[in-house]
Ligand code: SF4
């Protein structure tokens with residue numbers, strides 16, 4: 001079990017570090033494929049960490065990834081609720097390698 005530093009913003013628990021690595025150094029977060037997205041807003045409603053938000057674009061309401069670092073590392077919950085499969089996350093293997101490298105750099109300093 002790893003200790004995760006958290007910050008409470010309203011009722012939202014945000015990770016400040018993951019396995020001792022500052023969260024912003026870990027490139028884990030959702031991406032929206034706008035060739036598939038139908039702007040239903042389910043991802044905005046679903047993510048309790050407010051990774052998504054609505055934005056106005058050309059008079060239309062668009063779901064955007066507003067706070068990618070709010071995404072819980074290795075969570076993929078919103079991929080399952082998107083009705084058209086428009087949400088993806090990076091490869092877990094690739095991100096774990098980055099985390100391992102950052103951890104080993106940290107122990108050397
Ligand atoms: S849930 Fe999927 S289709 Fe709906 S707004 Fe989000 S990304 Fe777009």
Ligand code: SF4
Nearest residue numbers: 047051071072075078
């Ligand atoms: S994967 Fe989880 S934490 Fe990340 S944006 Fe989706 S629902 Fe939010």
